[in-house]
Amino acid sequence: MRHRSPDFWSGLVLAALGGYIVVQARGWDYLTEDGPGPGFFPLWYGIAILACSAYLVVFGTDSPSDWRGAGRAFATWAALAVAVAALKWVGFALGFAALTFFIVAVMYRRPPAVAALVALGVVAGFYLVFPLALGVALP
Amino acid sequence: MDIASGLMQGFAVALQPANLLWCFVGVLLGTVVGIMPGLGPPATIAMLLPLTAFMNPAGAMIMLAGIYYGAKYGGSTTSILLNVPGESASVVTCLDGYAMARKGRAGPALGIAAIASFIAGTVGVLGLMLVAPPLARFALAFSAPEYFGLMALGLAMVVLLAGRSMVKALLATLVGLWIAGVGTDLFTSTSRFTFGRMELLSGIDFVVVAIGIFAIGEVLANLEAREEPQLLPVPRGLRNLLPTMQDLRDCRFAFAQGSIIGFLVGVLPGAGSTIASFISYGVEKAFSRRREQFGTGVIEGVAAPEGANNSETGGALVPLLTLGIPGSGTTAILLAALVLWGFKPGPLFIAENPNLFWGLVASMYIGNVMLLILNLPLVPVFAQVLRAPVYVLYPLILGVSIVGIYASSGSLFDLLLLVGFGLLGYLMRKLDYPSAPLILGLVLGGAMERALRQSLMMSEGSLGILVSRPISAVMLCFALLILLIPFFSRVNTWRVRALEQKDL
Numbered sequence: 001m002r003h004r005s006p007d008f009w010s011g012l013v014l015a016a017l018g019g020y021i022v023v024q025a026r027g028w029d030y031l032t033e034d035g036p037g038p039g040f041f042p043l044w045y046g047i048a049i050l051a052c053s054a055y056l057v058v059f060g061t062d063s064p065s066d067w068r069g070a071g072r073a074f075a076t077w078a079a080l081a082v083a084v085a086a087l088k089w090v091g092f093a094l095g096f097a098a099l100t101f102f103i104v105a106v107m108y109r110r111p112p113a114v115a116a117l118v119a120l121g122v123v124a125g126f127y128l129v130f131p132l133a134l135g136v137a138l139p
Numbered sequence: 140m141d142i143a144s145g146l147m148q149g150f151a152v153a154l155q156p157a158n159l160l161w162c163f164v165g166v167l168l169g170t171v172v173g174i175m176p177g178l179g180p181p182a183t184i185a186m187l188l189p190l191t192a193f194m195n196p197a198g199a200m201i202m203l204a205g206i207y208y209g210a211k212y213g214g215s216t217t218s219i220l221l222n223v224p225g226e227s228a229s230v231v232t233c234l235d236g237y238a239m240a241r242k243g244r245a246g247p248a249l250g251i252a253a254i255a256s257f258i259a260g261t262v263g264v265l266g267l268m269l270v271a272p273p274l275a276r277f278a279l280a281f282s283a284p285e286y287f288g289l290m291a292l293g294l295a296m297v298v299l300l301a302g303r304s305m306v307k308a309l310l311a312t313l314v315g316l317w318i319a320g321v322g323t324d325l326f327t328s329t330s331r332f333t334f335g336r337m338e339l340l341s342g343i344d345f346v347v348v349a350i351g352i353f354a355i356g357e358v359l360a361n362l363e364a365r366e367e368p369q370l371l372p373v374p375r376g377l378r379n380l381l382p383t384m385q386d387l388r389d390c391r392f393a394f395a396q397g398s399i400i401g402f403l404v405g406v407l408p409g410a411g412s413t414i415a416s417f418i419s420y421g422v423e424k425a426f427s428r429r430r431e432q433f434g435t436g437v438i439e440g441v442a443a444p445e446g447a448n449n450s451e452t453g454g455a456l457v458p459l460l461t462l463g464i465p466g467s468g469t470t471a472i473l474l475a476a477l478v479l480w481g482f483k484p485g486p487l488f489i490a491e492n493p494n495l496f497w498g499l500v501a502s503m504y505i506g507n508v509m510l511l512i513l514n515l516p517l518v519p520v521f522a523q524v525l526r527a528p529v530y531v532l533y534p535l536i537l538g539v540s541i542v543g544i545y546a547s548s549g550s551l552f553d554l555l556l557l558v559g560f561g562l563l564g565y566l567m568r569k570l571d572y573p574s575a576p577l578i579l580g581l582v583l584g585g586a587m588e589r590a591l592r593q594s595l596m597m598s599e600g601s602l603g604i605l606v607s608r609p610i611s612a613v614m615l616c617f618a619l620l621i622l623l624i625p626f627f628s629r630v631n632t633w634r635v636r637a638l639e640q641k642d643l
Contacts, residue, residue: 010570014310021317021332028329035596038324038331041588042317049313052306061304069363070569076362077562080355080537084554096541100534107362108530122534130542136190139545139554 007060014053021046072107079103092138097123142268149497153505158198162502165202166509169209173229174217174524175532180210181468181578182357185349186539188476189547196480197495201502203476207469208260208452208503211412212510215252215445216518217525219245228412228448231420235433235440242436246379247386251438252445253514254382255394257507259446262398263405263453264503270406271489271496275461278486283593284605288614290587293408293464295618297576300414305624307572315580316587318343326592338552345475347544348581351557352574353468354540356564358533380515382438390442393423397446404447405454408466411575412448412455419447453503460488460496464583468575471582 025046029037083099090098097119105115130136152158172183184203191199214229219236232252239248281289298308321332322342333339382390397419404415423443424433433440456473458464463484465471477484482492489496514521544557567574598604606612 006570010572014314017314017317024332028331029327031600032327034326035600036592038327038329040595041591042320042331045313045316045320049310049317052310052313055306056310067569072365073359073362073565077359077558077565080561081558084541084551084558087554088551092541096534096538099537103362103534104530108365108528110530118531118534122531122538126538126542130546134190134193136193136542136546137549138542139551 005060005062007056007062011053011056011060015050015057018046018049018051018053021049076103076107087139092126093123096126142272145272145493145497146268146501148493149499149501152197152494152498153201153501157195158201158498158502159505161194161198161202162205162506163509165205166209166212166506166513168202169206169211170213170510170513170521171524172206173210173213173215174521179353179357179469180207181349181472182353182536183210184469184472184476185346185353186536186543188346188349188472188479189543191476192479192547196482197498199480200473200476200495200499201506203473204452204456204499204503205506207473208449208506209510211260211445211449211452212253212256212514213521214448215256215441216249216514216522219248219252219441220522221525228416228451229445230413231416231444232441234420235435235437238434238436239438239441244436247382247438248441249518250380250515251382251386251390251442253511253518254387255390255397255442255446256449256514257511258394259398259401259450260452260507260510261504263402263450264500264507265453266402266450267453267456267503268500271457271461274457275486275489278462281462281486281610282608283590283597284608284611285614287587287590287594287605288611288618289462289464290583290590291618292614292621293458293466294576294579294583294587295621296408297466297579299621299624300411304571305622307570308576309622311567311572311574312576312580315577315582316584318348318577319581319584320588325589336552338550343556344544344548344553345472345581346479346547347553347556348560349468349472349475349578350540350544351560352564352567352577354536355557355561356568356574358536359561359565360568361529362533380518386438390439392426393419393439393442394446396422396426397443398450401447401450402454405451405466406457407454408458408464411467412451415447415451416444419443456499460484461486463488463586465579468578471575471578474582 021042025039025042028039028042030039030043031037079099079102083095087095100119100122101115104110104118105112110118126138130138153162168183169180172180183206187203187206191203194202211228214224215232215236218224218229218232219240222233222237224230224233236248236252239245294312298305298312317332319342321339323330323340330340400419400422401412401415404418405412420433420440420443423439424430427433427437427439429437455466455470458466459470459474463474465474474484482488482495540557541554544553545551547553564574566572567577594604595602605615
């Protein structure tokens, strides 16, 4: 299969979004007795998204993006997603401490003791500033 | 109310001890985030926005504005000492600022940046004070069609200037409009794009999108690199930071043109402080007797862009406060803040909230003085911020983002949305989609749809109302012309070259 550029793939995803918006908007009133309905505005920007993304798919640049280091970003994002999803069960202290430990120890390759110390310090700082000083509840 | 009595009233508000404190906190935080590469004012203001819900609106606005203009002072420090812009508006300062620092003149470079920022920042506030009230009076004649035209023109300008690819900028705007449309339609109570989730019936909170795209997206992008840049030595002592009389004489024209260009560019939606600083640098170089030395450490090459990017702040607040139209990502967040506190920025804003408007103007005069004092003698102290380990900084930003969102909505679902928008923000950076148009589309989407539907109700469904009224017709024609620019190859080549220079 021929190698496709990021513009091609992002254009396809946006075309799918545009298509979804148009299909949804067609299910709502376009015009009512009082004037434009809930489907009026979305239909037009949905069509515009479809048109622009089709342009990007066909005429987008071939230059590939620089994805060096993206693995580190995706790994951190995944850790953040897991930490946030787990907040409901483990609470802020444990979830956020684990996330901080991951960033310091795995992403920045600091010794586990340093990572644990930073995680503990950051969580303690949040407890001191938000619930205690500002009266803001933590998740 | 005339300007003198307005200003007196404003100083009465700004000089209240609590507001003075918030002004100081704002400019201090602004300086710190300006110094830190990778943490800009939009991310900081977005992160702090939920926490300001508990504050007095005047104090909160004074603090957030302080972060906005304070960051522009701080940004120059990193450009001069690290050759890395602390924020996008300081990109051009790297050219001559870093060259001066390498020649052992970091002190005068930092000093002239602070002095130019102070002079131009003050001129920008003066411009805001003089231009905003008459513009607001003029805008009182606007009705729904004119507002629709104005918002279309604002979005078109942002699309023109936000990124190299206008198609990508337009797509980002349209996605912003779509996100704004999620929730219950206020005219007919129809649920739109809610995917059957109760949590989405009231729409997606602007703060969730802004923090996700700016703060989380920025942290993820910065996490790509493990190594940290090397800092040049910072001169200590005020005497080593002050420029000579000859330096000041050399910068006279830079102070003046930077102030004027910065303000005028600021008033235009979409242009922003980065473009203001590049235009000002270009003008200074074009008129200089030693233009061939620019880029090798010429002091005017620091003064002109630093002046312009600070004066731009005053200009950018004009359309925000008088028309309710933000011109950049940061002013879009300030608009959301005003709406969050129950205000309606627009032509009646100054008349209905004189304390807030004039208090903000007066606080900006005070804030500029505070910044001059902070940035001249204390710059070696601030530079130490650059030695803070990033592996402590990034978890802190992620934590404040999480707590900020939870504090404003109390919803774990919003936290999951935050994580999703964080990934979107990162991918937009990687795929070269500008984020400012998305944020502006999101902020203006609801109002734009309302203005369009109200216009069509007024005309009983005829789109002719948008072009039969002179003001809306002119604005829509300009918007259309702007969007057609890619078809005029010479103009588009100029635009792309200008934006490539901006990206350096």
